[in-house]
Amino acid sequence: xxxxxxxxxxxxxxxxxxxxxxxxxxxxxxxxxxxxxxxxxxxxxxxxxxxxxxxxxxxxxxxxxxxxxxxxxxxxxxxxxxxxxxxxxxxxxxxxxxxxxxxxxxxxxxxxxxxxxxxxxxxxxxxxxxx
Numbered sequence: 001x002x003x004x005x006x007x008x009x010x011x012x013x014x015x016x017x018x019x020x021x022x023x024x025x026x027x028x029x030x031x032x033x034x035x036x037x038x039x040x041x042x043x044x045x046x047x048x049x050x051x052x053x054x055x056x057x058x059x060x061x062x063x064x065x066x067x068x069x070x071x072x073x074x075x076x077x078x079x080x081x082x083x084x085x086x087x088x089x090x091x092x093x094x095x096x097x098x099x100x101x102x103x104x105x106x107x108x109x110x111x112x113x114x115x116x117x118x119x120x121x122x123x124x125x126x127x128x129x130x131x
Contacts, residue, residue, distance in 0.1 A: 014082040
């Protein structure tokens with residue numbers, strides 16, 4: 001039986017992308033800012049509701065080191081879909097804000113991968129009543 005190298009490479013790339021995304025949330029939950037920022041390209045952009053886009057490693061470091069309203073918490077991932085250089089994530093977050101408020105919500109994240117496998121863009125959406 002012949003193995004299609006393209007299929008094998010694609011499956012390996014998808015597995016690596018999923019592993020990197022899972023690792024990202026582990027690092028966020030652990031508060032490892034240098035580790036999670038290292039998963040992004042130097043010119044990455046992060047779009048999050050309520051904030052101006054965060055640009056590059058400096059912007060990401062600023063966000064995760066202080067601007068983020070979350071003090072602590074845990075992400076639980078319910079679905080990860082990888083297609084080419086796009087990764088979609090659905091999950092739940094439960095934690096505590098800096099003001100002591102507890103929070104529990106569902107979210108969706110969309111990552112774009114650069115050629116080297118690092119994240120070049122992230123967009124976050126929250127399931128919260130706004131309208």
